[in-house]
Amino acid sequence: MKWCRFQVGNKVAFGMVEGDEVVEVSGSPFETYQATKSRHPLSRVKLLIPCVPPTFYAAGVNYRAHAQWAATVGLAASPNPPTKADIGYRANNALIAHEENIVVPKDSLGVVEYEGELVAVIGKKAKHLSREEALSCVLGYTLGNDLSERTWQKQDRTLWRAKNTDTFKPMGPWIATGLDPNNIDMTIRLNGKVVSQFNTGKMVFDVAHYISTMSHYLTLYPGDVIWTGTDNATGPMRPGDVVEVEASGIGVLRNRVVAEQ
Amino acid sequence: MKWCRFQVGNKVAFGMVEGDEVVEVSGSPFETYQATKSRHPLSRVKLLIPCVPPTFYAAGVNYRAHAQWAATVGLAASPNPPTKADIGYRANNALIAHEENIVVPKDSLGVVEYEGELVAVIGKKAKHLSREEALSCVLGYTLGNDLSERTWQKQDRTLWRAKNTDTFKPMGPWIATGLDPNNIDMTIRLNGKVVSQFNTGKMVFDVAHYISTMSHYLTLYPGDVIWTGTDNATGPMRPGDVVEVEASGIGVLRNRVVAEQ
DSSP states (O other): OEEEEEEETTEEEEEEEETTEEEEEEEOTTSOEEEEEEEEEGGGSEEOOSOOOSSEEEOOSOSHHHHHHHHHTTSOSOSSOOSSOOOEEOOGGGEEOTTOOEEEOTTOOSOEEOOEEEEEEEOSOBOSOOTTTGGGGEEEEEEEEOOEEHHHHHHSSSSHHHHHSTTOEEEEEEEEOSOOTTSOEEEEEETTEEEEEEEGGGOSSOHHHHHHHHTTTSOBOTTOEEEOOOOSOOOEEOTTOEEEEEETTTEEEEEEEEEOO | OEEEEEEETTEEEEEEEETTEEEEEEEOTTSOEEEEEEEEEGGGSEEOOSOOOSSEEEOOSOSHHHHHHHHHTTSOSOSSOOSSOOOEEOOGGGEEOTTOOEEEOTTOOSOEEOOEEEEEEEOSOBOSOOTTTGGGGEEEEEEEEOOEEHHHHHHSSSSHHHHHSTTOEEEEEEEEOSOOTTSOEEEEEETTEEEEEEEGGGOSSOHHHHHHHHTTTSOBOTTOEEEOOOOSOOOEEOTTOEEEEEETTTEEEEEEEEEOO
8 A cells, every 4th residue: 555645636545556546535544534536647646755753863874894894984983883872863955855856055065865765654652662563653655865964964963964965865656564574675766877876685684673672762653754865876967967766666756956056 | 921831631721921820822823823812820730741853953062161071071082162163962752841740760860951942943944044044933042951871972972871761851841032042041959959950051162053053054943952061060869859850931841750569
């Protein structure tokens, strides 16, 4: 099942994607919902970010090959991934939907790079979940592109502008349910050319481990998102480029890069 | 003017604090509002956190004496404050209101310390504000206590549990308007005894500087909060303690510390 959030005219609603149509619902997948009689052609709705997170979590470095690459380019002191599942944060201001433009600020010193990721979307309030129970609070999975301005990432004390500049967090296109988060094939393409491929089974700490660890100290809420990291080297994007993050069982998150006017 | 958010029975509303009464409004100070005919004794309403932030910003180290102290106790590598206004983040799960309990997890290795802070609350959507324009997007100011578990702060790669464990971010009691953020007297008390006093005029980077810097790259939204850091040494709190953060022109944020059951 695929849950989207969309706009038609001035109306914002959740919907179920069925083939090339969206079945509009009243309510939301995070509370209660009921299918309405409204169906819209998928091509005629504007897809929005599939949820607005109360808290926006991000795992950071969570694949071995990416950790090694990060050390070779001076983004990390060690080529080893973290030894504990210490979650990080991103900011809602930076979120954009599928097909919205990534805007590179005029004063970016470059380079801005893609980081395609699997995103777990929390569906139920949860605390103190065991590893075995952990995935029971997940509604489903969507895709994220954790764009990173590498000069700012090296210069600044925090990731505020390197990773949280407006438009730097594409998320979507929708939330797919019923997936095994440990076996999803991820493909990142730049202008149609494959630039990275990996399977989510290679995460250092998997989704269940993160959720059980986090929920020992904090309450997860419906709509919270956990971005789970990217694998491999990443590469630069320039204005005019189109970047796509694709996952088996989910779909494609596509965004164009433009320069700030 | 003092804006609170409160609950009476099952109803949640914004209100204006007038003496020992709350004038209930329809709408909110972040959009449009209208005073209703309902007035409640302040002592009979449950105060809630004064807003639910879309993004929860925190300045971190922003006073010289605190930076020096942090270095002496091994929390910072350098006794100098940051040279740039690189904002950080906290998490909504951790927010609690005035008079709600701070719960120290069973497995805390200690110590949990207070950090009383001035908090700027954004009232209007804003981007690309100059220093001169910066404060025009601020609705008002409230208080925060940036509780920190110092062992986790030293052990972990991020601040996720050191500063964002559930209940570790008391915020309130309400939002006061019309204040000069550069001249507020802050007093922190533990069990009635003053443990820290400072004036917000001693911030390394003031509120206007943070807002103009941040808004160059990111859009600020109504309800976003910017915690501005604490001064001086901080100290430990134990179950049974009562911690208060007081500010001239705002009021008192009071919370009791309890042990997790």
